[in-house]
Amino acid sequence: xxxxxxxxxVMDRLRADGVVCAYFEPATPKNLLVSIADLVGMDTKxxxxxxxxxxxxxxxxxxxxxxxxxxxxxxxxxxxMAQFRLFLKKLKDAxxxxxLAATSPxxxxxxxxxxxxxxxxxxxxxxxxxxxxxxxxxxTDLKPYQISQLQSRAGGNPMLAKRAIEEGFxxxxxxxxxxxxxxxxTPLLLLVGIVFVAYRFIGLGTxxxxxxxxxxxxxxxxxxxARLSYYLPKExxxxx
Amino acid sequence: MLTITHLLVGAASVxxxxxxxxxxxxxxxxxxxxxxxxxxxTSPAGRCLPFISRPLESRFSHxxxxxSLVASFTLAIITYGLWFYFQSxxxxxxxxxxxxxxxxxxxxxxxxxxxxxxxxxxxxxxCPGNRNLRIATGSPAExxxxxxxxxxALWTFxxxxxxxxxxxxxALIAAPSGVVELFNRHGGNQLVYAxxxxxxxxxxxxxxAESPVIGTNGEGFLVVKDGAVVKVGNEADSTIxxxxxxxxxxxxxxxxxxxxxxxxxxxDQLKQFIRPFAFLSGSLTIDSPQDLRLEQSAFAxxxxxxxxxxxxxxxxxxxxxxxxxxDQFMTGSVTVKSIEVRGK
Numbered sequence: 001x002x003x004x005x006x007x008x009x010v011m012d013r014l015r016a017d018g019v020v021c022a023y024f025e026p027a028t029p030k031n032l033l034v035s036i037a038d039l040v041g042m043d044t045k046x047x048x049x050x051x052x053x054x055x056x057x058x059x060x061x062x063x064x065x066x067x068x069x070x071x072x073x074x075x076x077x078x079x080x081m082a083q084f085r086l087f088l089k090k091l092k093d094a095x096x097x098x099x100l101a102a103t104s105p106x107x108x109x110x111x112x113x114x115x116x117x118x119x120x121x122x123x124x125x126x127x128x129x130x131x132x133x134x135x136x137x138x139x140t141d142l143k144p145y146q147i148s149q150l151q152s153r154a155g156g157n158p159m160l161a162k163r164a165i166e167e168g169f170x171x172x173x174x175x176x177x178x179x180x181x182x183x184x185x186t187p188l189l190l191l192v193g194i195v196f197v198a199y200r201f202i203g204l205g206t207x208x209x210x211x212x213x214x215x216x217x218x219x220x221x222x223x224x225x226a227r228l229s230y231y232l233p234k235e236x237x238x239x240x
Numbered sequence: 241m242l243t244i245t246h247l248l249v250g251a252a253s254v255x256x257x258x259x260x261x262x263x264x265x266x267x268x269x270x271x272x273x274x275x276x277x278x279x280x281x282t283s284p285a286g287r288c289l290p291f292i293s294r295p296l297e298s299r300f301s302h303x304x305x306x307x308s309l310v311a312s313f314t315l316a317i318i319t320y321g322l323w324f325y326f327q328s329x330x331x332x333x334x335x336x337x338x339x340x341x342x343x344x345x346x347x348x349x350x351x352x353x354x355x356x357x358x359x360x361x362x363x364x365x366x367c368p369g370n371r372n373l374r375i376a377t378g379s380p381a382e383x384x385x386x387x388x389x390x391x392x393a394l395w396t397f398x399x400x401x402x403x404x405x406x407x408x409x410x411a412l413i414a415a416p417s418g419v420v421e422l423f424n425r426h427g428g429n430q431l432v433y434a435x436x437x438x439x440x441x442x443x444x445x446x447x448x449a450e451s452p453v454i455g456t457n458g459e460g461f462l463v464v465k466d467g468a469v470v471k472v473g474n475e476a477d478s479t480i481x482x483x484x485x486x487x488x489x490x491x492x493x494x495x496x497x498x499x500x501x502x503x504x505x506x507x508d509q510l511k512q513f514i515r516p517f518a519f520l521s522g523s524l525t526i527d528s529p530q531d532l533r534l535e536q537s538a539f540a541x542x543x544x545x546x547x548x549x550x551x552x553x554x555x556x557x558x559x560x561x562x563x564x565x566x567d568q569f570m571t572g573s574v575t576v577k578s579i580e581v582r583g584k
Binding site for chain 1: 358362364367370376
């Protein structure tokens with residue numbers, strides 16, 4: 001279950017219970033304010049027929065929420081602009097129920113201010129189940145070994161699991177995944193170097209000259225490789 | 241990774257790890273290197289063992305449970321347990337299996353998708369971190385890797401065929417410790433020759449020779465050169481001070497040691513041990529030490545030394561020792577070391 005799926009489920013349940021709630025995706029602060037105003041049935045134009053300014057809309061919304069209740073749900077909230085996030089903080093202070101879904105949000109403002117639930121990666125069997133259902137939905141005849149290979153790209157993320165099935169369906173060859181569960185073990189080379197250095201001391205202590213030299217050379221090679229690895233180009237944050 | 245890459249890495253890693261050219265453990269390691277890919281039914285291991293691969297592929301993602309330290313550890317417990325229970329399984333075969341299996345999955349760390357090394361944690365271990373620098377299956381980079389592994393395997397087998405990494409390294413640095421190690425390893429059943437370049441300590445005349453090693457003395461060796469026992473090394477009491485010394489294993493030879501106890505006796509008991517390569521070591525008390533005529537030469541080690549009231553023998557050739565001690569009555573014990581050459 002991903003964050004989008006979760007908040008949509010929450011929204012459906014709230015609506016079924018008769019709670020006024022609305023779902024928003026990232027947009028400009030003005031557009032978001034206008035959308036919220038539309039939702040609550042507030043006029044977005046002033047007496048002269050002009051659109052209200054951002055500040056006026058904020059004041060009006062705060063006033064409206066001080067006497068009315070509605071649940072505001074924001075998906076991909078990490079893309080919301082800081083100015084709007086500060087307004088959300090004011091809404092929260094005014095007692096407005098907020099539900100924000102974000103991926104790796106900054107440790108600041110509204111994200112620190114609201115209680116947090118962290119979604120853990122799905123278990124392997126859940127991802128497999130999801131992928132098999134997605135494959136059936138797409139009408140593909142992906143074999144278990146193909147799904148097994150595609151599953152390695154999901155990293156417990158249901159969205160990526162579905163995407164992997166789509167890629168498999170389209171026959172796209174793409175070995176690496178886009179999930180964040182990769183762990184670079186290059187620094188472990190340092191450990192190998194340390195083992196060699198330890199052997200060097202054993203050679204020194206036991207008077208074994210060849211062990212001393214051989215372990216010294218091995219240690220120098222591995223520590224050198226570990227040092228060189230720091231200069232390898234870092235991965236681009238862009239795709240491709 | 242391609243099957244050929246796994247096979248080559250399995251063979252090279254067993255060769256490096258076990259320092260062997262024996263084809264059986266190398267073959268075991270090579271086959272074991274294919275086993276981690278049993279988690280998909282289209283791999284060679286999966287095709288051979290479909291009853292294992294099908295349940296695995298329907299449950300686990302590729303390169304997860306079977307490509308982990310847990311899998312290696314579990315297999316190690318099973319295989320070493322079997323070896324412990326059935327002692328008939330040669331231990332190098334068990335080592336080869338485990339090395340091959342580990343190398344088989346660890347190789348995939350360098351692929352774009354990585355491996356779940358710390359399964360069941362779920363993180364995929366990769367090296368290096370930049371995916372663009374990792375190897376895609378069947379890519380040109382993999383063929384470069386194959387070329388490198390072939391070279392590594394050939395170098396490993398060549399090294400192992402000539403005594404292994406350490407022995408070759410010892411030959412390269414030509415230090416006495418290398419010959420010590422060779423002598424300790426092979427001296428029990430083979431004659432070990434020291435090939436040295438140095439100078440006589442007496443007159444600093446250069447010397448280059450190859451002589452059989454009969455024992456160690458301090459950090460040097462005692463060798464037989466032109467019928468005399470000579471100490472070769474870098475210590476102050478060395479007869480030949482060496483600049484370079486390497487060892488080689490020669491003919492098969494059996495070394496036997498016998499301890500002889502003497503109680504105010506002559507040399508009769510020792511005469512039965514006279515052979516070309518028989519030496520006496522130990523300490524003896526003699527009646528008339530003042531009558532001894534011990535040769536002191538700058539070109540030979542002093543295997544018999546008068547230490548006041550008693551004699552100290554260190555690899556003294558038996559015939560010359562008997563000649564020196566022929567008129568004496570001795571008390572004490574000596575060890576007779578006899579090296580019998582049995583040919584190649």
